[in-house]
Amino acid sequence: MAPTASSPLMEAEGVTVRFGGLAALSDVGLSIAPQSVTGLIGPNGAGKTTLFNVLTGVVRPQRGTVTFKGRPLRGHRPHRLASLGISRTFQGLNLFGLMTVLDNVIVGADPLGRSRLPGMLTGLGGYERDERELADRAMALLEEFGIADVAHALPATLPYGLQKRVALARALAAEPELLLLDEPASGLSGADLADLAAVIRRCSRTMGVVLVEHHMDLVMDVCDHIVVLNFGRVICSGPPAAVQADPAVAEAYLGTPVQEDAGD
Incomplete structure:
Protein backbone atom coordinates (compact mmCIF):
# COMPACT_ATOMS: atom_id res chain seq x y z
CA MET A 1 0.00 0.00 0.00
CA ALA A 2 1.57 3.27 -1.11
CA PRO A 3 1.30 6.17 1.33
CA THR A 4 -1.12 8.97 0.50
CA ALA A 5 -0.55 12.62 1.29
CA SER A 6 -2.37 12.07 4.61
CA SER A 7 -0.99 8.66 5.60
CA PRO A 8 2.43 8.12 7.23
CA LEU A 9 5.36 6.81 5.24
CA MET A 10 6.84 5.15 8.33
CA LEU A 25 13.16 3.33 24.99
CA SER A 26 9.77 3.12 26.69
CA ASP A 27 6.56 3.03 24.63
CA VAL A 28 7.93 5.38 21.96
CA GLY A 29 5.90 6.41 18.94
CA LEU A 30 6.98 8.22 15.79
CA SER A 31 5.18 9.11 12.56
CA ILE A 32 7.00 10.21 9.40
CA ALA A 33 5.01 11.88 6.65
CA PRO A 34 5.93 11.70 2.97
CA GLN A 35 7.68 14.76 1.55
CA LEU A 40 14.59 13.50 16.27
CA ILE A 41 16.31 15.37 19.09
CA GLY A 42 17.06 15.13 22.79
CA PRO A 43 19.93 15.39 25.29
CA ASN A 44 22.79 12.90 25.29
CA GLY A 45 21.51 9.50 26.38
CA ALA A 46 17.89 10.34 25.52
CA GLY A 47 17.48 7.30 23.23
CA LYS A 48 17.83 8.92 19.81
CA THR A 49 20.46 6.51 18.54
CA THR A 50 18.54 3.50 19.85
CA LEU A 51 15.37 4.62 18.06
CA PHE A 52 17.32 5.31 14.88
CA ASN A 53 18.78 1.79 15.14
CA VAL A 54 15.29 0.34 15.57
CA GLY A 70 1.53 0.49 5.96
CA ARG A 71 3.38 -2.85 6.06
CA PRO A 72 5.01 -4.19 9.24
CA LEU A 73 8.79 -4.39 9.22
CA ARG A 74 9.73 -7.57 11.05
CA GLY A 75 13.34 -8.64 11.17
CA HIS A 76 14.43 -6.13 8.52
CA ARG A 77 18.20 -5.85 8.25
CA LEU A 93 31.13 8.33 6.90
CA ASN A 94 31.51 4.61 6.12
CA LEU A 95 32.87 5.38 2.66
CA PHE A 96 34.88 2.72 0.85
CA GLY A 97 38.43 4.00 1.09
CA LEU A 98 39.88 2.02 -1.82
CA MET A 99 37.10 2.99 -4.21
CA THR A 100 36.82 6.31 -6.03
CA VAL A 101 34.15 8.84 -5.20
CA LEU A 102 32.26 7.83 -8.34
CA ASP A 103 32.40 4.13 -7.48
CA ASN A 104 31.19 4.83 -3.94
CA VAL A 105 28.10 6.49 -5.36
CA ILE A 106 27.59 3.72 -7.93
CA VAL A 107 27.51 1.23 -5.05
CA GLY A 108 24.76 3.34 -3.50
CA ALA A 109 22.73 3.09 -6.69
CA ASP A 110 23.01 -0.71 -6.75
CA PRO A 111 24.17 -1.69 -3.23
CA LEU A 112 23.83 -5.45 -3.60
CA GLY A 113 25.00 -5.58 -7.20
CA ARG A 114 21.91 -7.58 -8.11
CA SER A 115 21.27 -5.80 -11.39
CA ARG A 116 24.88 -6.39 -12.46
CA LEU A 117 25.70 -9.82 -11.07
CA PRO A 118 24.33 -12.02 -13.92
CA GLY A 119 26.14 -9.95 -16.54
CA MET A 120 29.33 -9.86 -14.50
CA LEU A 121 29.32 -13.66 -14.32
CA THR A 122 28.31 -14.40 -17.90
CA GLY A 123 29.28 -11.35 -19.92
CA LEU A 124 25.84 -11.54 -21.51
CA GLY A 125 22.80 -9.31 -21.45
CA GLY A 126 22.90 -5.59 -20.90
CA TYR A 127 25.72 -5.52 -18.37
CA GLU A 128 27.72 -2.80 -20.10
CA ARG A 129 24.60 -0.72 -20.68
CA ASP A 130 23.57 -1.10 -17.04
CA GLU A 131 27.06 -0.07 -15.92
CA ARG A 132 26.88 3.06 -18.07
CA GLU A 133 23.43 3.94 -16.72
CA LEU A 134 24.60 3.55 -13.11
CA ALA A 135 27.71 5.63 -13.80
CA ASP A 136 25.62 8.33 -15.49
CA ARG A 137 23.21 8.45 -12.56
CA ALA A 138 26.08 8.63 -10.08
CA MET A 139 27.83 11.36 -12.04
CA ALA A 140 24.62 13.39 -12.23
CA LEU A 141 24.41 13.28 -8.43
CA LEU A 142 28.03 14.35 -8.09
CA GLU A 143 27.31 17.29 -10.38
CA GLU A 144 24.24 18.17 -8.32
CA PHE A 145 26.40 18.15 -5.17
CA GLY A 146 29.13 20.19 -6.84
CA ILE A 147 31.78 17.49 -6.57
CA ALA A 148 31.93 16.04 -10.10
CA ASP A 149 35.50 17.31 -10.40
CA VAL A 150 36.65 14.84 -7.71
CA ALA A 151 34.78 11.84 -9.14
CA HIS A 152 37.97 9.84 -9.63
CA ALA A 153 39.62 10.80 -6.34
CA LEU A 154 39.75 8.57 -3.25
CA PRO A 155 37.49 9.85 -0.45
CA ALA A 156 40.32 10.13 2.10
CA THR A 157 42.08 12.71 -0.08
CA LEU A 158 39.12 15.12 0.21
CA PRO A 159 38.25 17.66 2.92
CA TYR A 160 35.74 16.37 5.47
CA GLY A 161 32.92 18.54 4.14
CA LEU A 162 33.32 17.06 0.66
CA GLN A 163 33.39 13.54 2.09
CA LYS A 164 30.04 14.30 3.74
CA ARG A 165 28.66 15.28 0.33
CA VAL A 166 29.88 11.99 -1.12
CA ALA A 167 28.13 10.06 1.67
CA LEU A 168 24.89 11.94 1.02
CA ALA A 169 25.14 11.41 -2.73
CA ARG A 170 25.65 7.69 -2.14
CA ALA A 171 22.53 7.54 0.08
CA LEU A 172 20.46 9.30 -2.59
CA ALA A 173 21.75 7.21 -5.48
CA ALA A 174 19.23 4.46 -4.75
CA GLU A 175 16.41 7.01 -5.21
CA PRO A 176 14.82 6.19 -1.83
CA GLU A 177 11.36 7.06 -0.57
CA LEU A 178 12.74 7.56 2.95
CA LEU A 179 16.12 9.04 3.87
CA LEU A 180 17.48 8.59 7.40
CA LEU A 181 20.23 11.04 8.34
CA ASP A 182 22.36 10.30 11.41
CA GLU A 183 23.96 13.56 12.61
CA PRO A 184 24.85 14.82 9.12
CA ALA A 185 25.99 18.23 10.45
CA SER A 186 28.74 16.91 12.71
CA GLY A 187 32.12 18.40 11.82
CA LEU A 188 30.76 20.79 9.19
CA SER A 189 31.62 24.48 8.83
CA GLY A 190 29.02 27.24 8.60
CA ALA A 191 29.11 27.30 4.80
CA ASP A 192 28.79 23.51 4.66
CA LEU A 193 25.80 23.68 7.03
CA ALA A 194 24.01 26.07 4.70
CA ASP A 195 24.62 23.69 1.80
CA LEU A 196 23.38 20.75 3.88
CA ALA A 197 20.17 22.59 4.78
CA ALA A 198 19.52 23.25 1.10
CA VAL A 199 20.09 19.58 0.26
CA ILE A 200 17.70 18.39 2.98
CA ARG A 201 14.99 20.77 1.81
CA ARG A 202 15.46 19.61 -1.77
CA CYS A 203 15.25 15.95 -0.71
CA SER A 204 11.99 16.53 1.14
CA ARG A 205 10.28 17.51 -2.11
CA THR A 206 10.34 13.88 -3.23
CA MET A 207 10.87 11.77 -0.09
CA GLY A 208 10.42 11.61 3.65
CA VAL A 209 13.49 12.58 5.70
CA VAL A 210 14.36 11.71 9.30
CA LEU A 211 17.05 13.90 10.85
CA VAL A 212 18.85 12.92 14.06
CA GLU A 213 20.89 15.96 14.94
CA HIS A 214 22.44 17.99 17.79
CA HIS A 215 22.75 21.17 15.72
CA MET A 216 19.57 22.95 16.78
CA ASP A 217 19.80 25.77 14.26
CA LEU A 218 19.72 23.23 11.43
CA VAL A 219 16.87 21.26 13.04
CA MET A 220 14.70 24.32 13.53
CA ASP A 221 15.49 25.56 10.03
CA VAL A 222 14.64 22.46 7.99
CA CYS A 223 12.23 20.33 10.03
CA ASP A 224 8.46 20.29 9.55
CA HIS A 225 7.92 18.17 12.67
CA ILE A 226 10.15 17.43 15.66
CA VAL A 227 10.06 14.58 18.19
CA VAL A 228 11.90 15.17 21.46
CA LEU A 229 13.16 12.26 23.55
CA ASN A 230 14.38 12.31 27.14
CA PHE A 231 15.29 9.24 29.20
CA GLY A 232 13.83 7.02 26.49
CA ARG A 233 10.40 8.67 26.37
CA ALA A 241 7.80 26.68 17.14
CA ALA A 242 5.79 24.53 19.54
CA VAL A 243 8.84 22.48 20.50
CA GLN A 244 10.91 25.61 21.15
CA ALA A 245 8.19 26.98 23.43
CA ASP A 246 7.63 23.78 25.43
CA PRO A 247 8.94 24.07 29.03
CA ALA A 248 9.58 20.32 29.22
CA VAL A 249 12.03 20.60 26.33
CA ALA A 250 13.91 23.45 27.95
CA GLU A 251 14.06 21.52 31.22
CA ALA A 252 15.40 18.41 29.45
CA TYR A 253 18.22 20.38 27.82
CA LEU A 254 19.01 22.74 30.69
CA GLY A 255 18.46 20.31 33.52
CA THR A 256 16.35 22.74 35.58
CA PRO A 257 12.64 23.61 35.51
CA VAL A 258 11.74 26.68 33.46
CA GLN A 259 10.11 29.43 35.54
CA GLU A 260 7.13 31.02 33.84
CA ASP A 261 6.66 34.78 34.09
CA ALA A 262 4.25 35.83 36.82
CA GLY A 263 2.83 38.56 34.59
CA ASP A 264 1.72 42.07 35.53
Missing part, protein backbone atom coordinates in the same frame (compact mmCIF):
# COMPACT_ATOMS: atom_id res chain seq x y z
CA GLU A 11 5.41 4.66 11.81
CA ALA A 12 6.76 3.35 15.08
CA GLU A 13 4.25 2.49 17.80
CA GLY A 14 4.82 1.42 21.39
CA VAL A 15 8.52 0.75 20.83
CA THR A 16 10.28 -0.48 23.97
CA VAL A 17 13.94 -1.50 24.07
CA ARG A 18 15.76 -2.79 27.15
CA PHE A 19 19.44 -3.50 27.50
CA GLY A 20 19.61 -5.66 30.59
CA GLY A 21 17.71 -3.78 33.28
CA LEU A 22 18.00 -0.44 31.48
CA ALA A 23 15.05 0.85 29.48
CA ALA A 24 16.60 2.68 26.53
CA SER A 36 8.54 16.17 4.96
CA VAL A 37 11.47 16.41 7.38
CA THR A 38 11.03 14.88 10.83
CA GLY A 39 13.64 15.82 13.42
CA LEU A 55 14.10 2.11 12.42
CA THR A 56 17.10 0.85 10.44
CA GLY A 57 16.90 -2.74 11.70
CA VAL A 58 20.08 -2.67 13.76
CA VAL A 59 18.16 -3.16 17.04
CA ARG A 60 15.02 -5.23 17.55
CA PRO A 61 12.58 -3.87 20.12
CA GLN A 62 11.20 -6.12 22.84
CA ARG A 63 7.78 -4.55 22.24
CA GLY A 64 6.21 -2.35 19.61
CA THR A 65 5.95 -2.23 15.84
CA VAL A 66 7.55 -0.41 12.93
CA THR A 67 5.66 -0.09 9.65
CA PHE A 68 6.75 1.26 6.28
CA LYS A 69 4.09 2.25 3.77
CA PRO A 78 20.35 -2.78 7.50
CA HIS A 79 21.75 -4.22 4.27
CA ARG A 80 18.19 -4.78 2.98
CA LEU A 81 17.01 -1.22 3.49
CA ALA A 82 17.69 -0.09 -0.08
CA SER A 83 15.46 -2.83 -1.50
CA LEU A 84 12.63 -1.47 0.69
CA GLY A 85 13.10 2.10 -0.55
CA ILE A 86 15.02 3.33 2.49
CA SER A 87 18.51 4.87 2.58
CA ARG A 88 20.59 6.02 5.54
CA THR A 89 23.79 7.83 6.36
CA PHE A 90 26.10 7.16 9.30
CA GLN A 91 27.72 9.26 12.03
CA GLY A 92 30.96 7.87 10.66
CA VAL A 234 8.78 11.16 24.03
CA ILE A 235 8.32 14.40 25.99
CA CYS A 236 7.21 16.62 23.12
CA SER A 237 6.17 16.28 19.49
CA GLY A 238 5.11 19.00 17.11
CA PRO A 239 6.21 21.80 14.77
CA PRO A 240 9.47 23.64 15.55
Whole structure:
Protein backbone atom coordinates (compact mmCIF):
# COMPACT_ATOMS: atom_id res chain seq x y z
CA MET A 1 0.00 0.00 0.00
CA ALA A 2 1.57 3.27 -1.11
CA PRO A 3 1.30 6.17 1.33
CA THR A 4 -1.12 8.97 0.50
CA ALA A 5 -0.55 12.62 1.29
CA SER A 6 -2.37 12.07 4.61
CA SER A 7 -0.99 8.66 5.60
CA PRO A 8 2.43 8.12 7.23
CA LEU A 9 5.36 6.81 5.24
CA MET A 10 6.84 5.15 8.33
CA GLU A 11 5.41 4.66 11.81
CA ALA A 12 6.76 3.35 15.08
CA GLU A 13 4.25 2.49 17.80
CA GLY A 14 4.82 1.42 21.39
CA VAL A 15 8.52 0.75 20.83
CA THR A 16 10.28 -0.48 23.97
CA VAL A 17 13.94 -1.50 24.07
CA ARG A 18 15.76 -2.79 27.15
CA PHE A 19 19.44 -3.50 27.50
CA GLY A 20 19.61 -5.66 30.59
CA GLY A 21 17.71 -3.78 33.28
CA LEU A 22 18.00 -0.44 31.48
CA ALA A 23 15.05 0.85 29.48
CA ALA A 24 16.60 2.68 26.53
CA LEU A 25 13.16 3.33 24.99
CA SER A 26 9.77 3.12 26.69
CA ASP A 27 6.56 3.03 24.63
CA VAL A 28 7.93 5.38 21.96
CA GLY A 29 5.90 6.41 18.94
CA LEU A 30 6.98 8.22 15.79
CA SER A 31 5.18 9.11 12.56
CA ILE A 32 7.00 10.21 9.40
CA ALA A 33 5.01 11.88 6.65
CA PRO A 34 5.93 11.70 2.97
CA GLN A 35 7.68 14.76 1.55
CA SER A 36 8.54 16.17 4.96
CA VAL A 37 11.47 16.41 7.38
CA THR A 38 11.03 14.88 10.83
CA GLY A 39 13.64 15.82 13.42
CA LEU A 40 14.59 13.50 16.27
CA ILE A 41 16.31 15.37 19.09
CA GLY A 42 17.06 15.13 22.79
CA PRO A 43 19.93 15.39 25.29
CA ASN A 44 22.79 12.90 25.29
CA GLY A 45 21.51 9.50 26.38
CA ALA A 46 17.89 10.34 25.52
CA GLY A 47 17.48 7.30 23.23
CA LYS A 48 17.83 8.92 19.81
CA THR A 49 20.46 6.51 18.54
CA THR A 50 18.54 3.50 19.85
CA LEU A 51 15.37 4.62 18.06
CA PHE A 52 17.32 5.31 14.88
CA ASN A 53 18.78 1.79 15.14
CA VAL A 54 15.29 0.34 15.57
CA LEU A 55 14.10 2.11 12.42
CA THR A 56 17.10 0.85 10.44
CA GLY A 57 16.90 -2.74 11.70
CA VAL A 58 20.08 -2.67 13.76
CA VAL A 59 18.16 -3.16 17.04
CA ARG A 60 15.02 -5.23 17.55
CA PRO A 61 12.58 -3.87 20.12
CA GLN A 62 11.20 -6.12 22.84
CA ARG A 63 7.78 -4.55 22.24
CA GLY A 64 6.21 -2.35 19.61
CA THR A 65 5.95 -2.23 15.84
CA VAL A 66 7.55 -0.41 12.93
CA THR A 67 5.66 -0.09 9.65
CA PHE A 68 6.75 1.26 6.28
CA LYS A 69 4.09 2.25 3.77
CA GLY A 70 1.53 0.49 5.96
CA ARG A 71 3.38 -2.85 6.06
CA PRO A 72 5.01 -4.19 9.24
CA LEU A 73 8.79 -4.39 9.22
CA ARG A 74 9.73 -7.57 11.05
CA GLY A 75 13.34 -8.64 11.17
CA HIS A 76 14.43 -6.13 8.52
CA ARG A 77 18.20 -5.85 8.25
CA PRO A 78 20.35 -2.78 7.50
CA HIS A 79 21.75 -4.22 4.27
CA ARG A 80 18.19 -4.78 2.98
CA LEU A 81 17.01 -1.22 3.49
CA ALA A 82 17.69 -0.09 -0.08
CA SER A 83 15.46 -2.83 -1.50
CA LEU A 84 12.63 -1.47 0.69
CA GLY A 85 13.10 2.10 -0.55
CA ILE A 86 15.02 3.33 2.49
CA SER A 87 18.51 4.87 2.58
CA ARG A 88 20.59 6.02 5.54
CA THR A 89 23.79 7.83 6.36
CA PHE A 90 26.10 7.16 9.30
CA GLN A 91 27.72 9.26 12.03
CA GLY A 92 30.96 7.87 10.66
CA LEU A 93 31.13 8.33 6.90
CA ASN A 94 31.51 4.61 6.12
CA LEU A 95 32.87 5.38 2.66
CA PHE A 96 34.88 2.72 0.85
CA GLY A 97 38.43 4.00 1.09
CA LEU A 98 39.88 2.02 -1.82
CA MET A 99 37.10 2.99 -4.21
CA THR A 100 36.82 6.31 -6.03
CA VAL A 101 34.15 8.84 -5.20
CA LEU A 102 32.26 7.83 -8.34
CA ASP A 103 32.40 4.13 -7.48
CA ASN A 104 31.19 4.83 -3.94
CA VAL A 105 28.10 6.49 -5.36
CA ILE A 106 27.59 3.72 -7.93
CA VAL A 107 27.51 1.23 -5.05
CA GLY A 108 24.76 3.34 -3.50
CA ALA A 109 22.73 3.09 -6.69
CA ASP A 110 23.01 -0.71 -6.75
CA PRO A 111 24.17 -1.69 -3.23
CA LEU A 112 23.83 -5.45 -3.60
CA GLY A 113 25.00 -5.58 -7.20
CA ARG A 114 21.91 -7.58 -8.11
CA SER A 115 21.27 -5.80 -11.39
CA ARG A 116 24.88 -6.39 -12.46
CA LEU A 117 25.70 -9.82 -11.07
CA PRO A 118 24.33 -12.02 -13.92
CA GLY A 119 26.14 -9.95 -16.54
CA MET A 120 29.33 -9.86 -14.50
CA LEU A 121 29.32 -13.66 -14.32
CA THR A 122 28.31 -14.40 -17.90
CA GLY A 123 29.28 -11.35 -19.92
CA LEU A 124 25.84 -11.54 -21.51
CA GLY A 125 22.80 -9.31 -21.45
CA GLY A 126 22.90 -5.59 -20.90
CA TYR A 127 25.72 -5.52 -18.37
CA GLU A 128 27.72 -2.80 -20.10
CA ARG A 129 24.60 -0.72 -20.68
CA ASP A 130 23.57 -1.10 -17.04
CA GLU A 131 27.06 -0.07 -15.92
CA ARG A 132 26.88 3.06 -18.07
CA GLU A 133 23.43 3.94 -16.72
CA LEU A 134 24.60 3.55 -13.11
CA ALA A 135 27.71 5.63 -13.80
CA ASP A 136 25.62 8.33 -15.49
CA ARG A 137 23.21 8.45 -12.56
CA ALA A 138 26.08 8.63 -10.08
CA MET A 139 27.83 11.36 -12.04
CA ALA A 140 24.62 13.39 -12.23
CA LEU A 141 24.41 13.28 -8.43
CA LEU A 142 28.03 14.35 -8.09
CA GLU A 143 27.31 17.29 -10.38
CA GLU A 144 24.24 18.17 -8.32
CA PHE A 145 26.40 18.15 -5.17
CA GLY A 146 29.13 20.19 -6.84
CA ILE A 147 31.78 17.49 -6.57
CA ALA A 148 31.93 16.04 -10.10
CA ASP A 149 35.50 17.31 -10.40
CA VAL A 150 36.65 14.84 -7.71
CA ALA A 151 34.78 11.84 -9.14
CA HIS A 152 37.97 9.84 -9.63
CA ALA A 153 39.62 10.80 -6.34
CA LEU A 154 39.75 8.57 -3.25
CA PRO A 155 37.49 9.85 -0.45
CA ALA A 156 40.32 10.13 2.10
CA THR A 157 42.08 12.71 -0.08
CA LEU A 158 39.12 15.12 0.21
CA PRO A 159 38.25 17.66 2.92
CA TYR A 160 35.74 16.37 5.47
CA GLY A 161 32.92 18.54 4.14
CA LEU A 162 33.32 17.06 0.66
CA GLN A 163 33.39 13.54 2.09
CA LYS A 164 30.04 14.30 3.74
CA ARG A 165 28.66 15.28 0.33
CA VAL A 166 29.88 11.99 -1.12
CA ALA A 167 28.13 10.06 1.67
CA LEU A 168 24.89 11.94 1.02
CA ALA A 169 25.14 11.41 -2.73
CA ARG A 170 25.65 7.69 -2.14
CA ALA A 171 22.53 7.54 0.08
CA LEU A 172 20.46 9.30 -2.59
CA ALA A 173 21.75 7.21 -5.48
CA ALA A 174 19.23 4.46 -4.75
CA GLU A 175 16.41 7.01 -5.21
CA PRO A 176 14.82 6.19 -1.83
CA GLU A 177 11.36 7.06 -0.57
CA LEU A 178 12.74 7.56 2.95
CA LEU A 179 16.12 9.04 3.87
CA LEU A 180 17.48 8.59 7.40
CA LEU A 181 20.23 11.04 8.34
CA ASP A 182 22.36 10.30 11.41
CA GLU A 183 23.96 13.56 12.61
CA PRO A 184 24.85 14.82 9.12
CA ALA A 185 25.99 18.23 10.45
CA SER A 186 28.74 16.91 12.71
CA GLY A 187 32.12 18.40 11.82
CA LEU A 188 30.76 20.79 9.19
CA SER A 189 31.62 24.48 8.83
CA GLY A 190 29.02 27.24 8.60
CA ALA A 191 29.11 27.30 4.80
CA ASP A 192 28.79 23.51 4.66
CA LEU A 193 25.80 23.68 7.03
CA ALA A 194 24.01 26.07 4.70
CA ASP A 195 24.62 23.69 1.80
CA LEU A 196 23.38 20.75 3.88
CA ALA A 197 20.17 22.59 4.78
CA ALA A 198 19.52 23.25 1.10
CA VAL A 199 20.09 19.58 0.26
CA ILE A 200 17.70 18.39 2.98
CA ARG A 201 14.99 20.77 1.81
CA ARG A 202 15.46 19.61 -1.77
CA CYS A 203 15.25 15.95 -0.71
CA SER A 204 11.99 16.53 1.14
CA ARG A 205 10.28 17.51 -2.11
CA THR A 206 10.34 13.88 -3.23
CA MET A 207 10.87 11.77 -0.09
CA GLY A 208 10.42 11.61 3.65
CA VAL A 209 13.49 12.58 5.70
CA VAL A 210 14.36 11.71 9.30
CA LEU A 211 17.05 13.90 10.85
CA VAL A 212 18.85 12.92 14.06
CA GLU A 213 20.89 15.96 14.94
CA HIS A 214 22.44 17.99 17.79
CA HIS A 215 22.75 21.17 15.72
CA MET A 216 19.57 22.95 16.78
CA ASP A 217 19.80 25.77 14.26
CA LEU A 218 19.72 23.23 11.43
CA VAL A 219 16.87 21.26 13.04
CA MET A 220 14.70 24.32 13.53
CA ASP A 221 15.49 25.56 10.03
CA VAL A 222 14.64 22.46 7.99
CA CYS A 223 12.23 20.33 10.03
CA ASP A 224 8.46 20.29 9.55
CA HIS A 225 7.92 18.17 12.67
CA ILE A 226 10.15 17.43 15.66
CA VAL A 227 10.06 14.58 18.19
CA VAL A 228 11.90 15.17 21.46
CA LEU A 229 13.16 12.26 23.55
CA ASN A 230 14.38 12.31 27.14
CA PHE A 231 15.29 9.24 29.20
CA GLY A 232 13.83 7.02 26.49
CA ARG A 233 10.40 8.67 26.37
CA VAL A 234 8.78 11.16 24.03
CA ILE A 235 8.32 14.40 25.99
CA CYS A 236 7.21 16.62 23.12
CA SER A 237 6.17 16.28 19.49
CA GLY A 238 5.11 19.00 17.11
CA PRO A 239 6.21 21.80 14.77
CA PRO A 240 9.47 23.64 15.55
CA ALA A 241 7.80 26.68 17.14
CA ALA A 242 5.79 24.53 19.54
CA VAL A 243 8.84 22.48 20.50
CA GLN A 244 10.91 25.61 21.15
CA ALA A 245 8.19 26.98 23.43
CA ASP A 246 7.63 23.78 25.43
CA PRO A 247 8.94 24.07 29.03
CA ALA A 248 9.58 20.32 29.22
CA VAL A 249 12.03 20.60 26.33
CA ALA A 250 13.91 23.45 27.95
CA GLU A 251 14.06 21.52 31.22
CA ALA A 252 15.40 18.41 29.45
CA TYR A 253 18.22 20.38 27.82
CA LEU A 254 19.01 22.74 30.69
CA GLY A 255 18.46 20.31 33.52
CA THR A 256 16.35 22.74 35.58
CA PRO A 257 12.64 23.61 35.51
CA VAL A 258 11.74 26.68 33.46
CA GLN A 259 10.11 29.43 35.54
CA GLU A 260 7.13 31.02 33.84
CA ASP A 261 6.66 34.78 34.09
CA ALA A 262 4.25 35.83 36.82
CA GLY A 263 2.83 38.56 34.59
CA ASP A 264 1.72 42.07 35.53
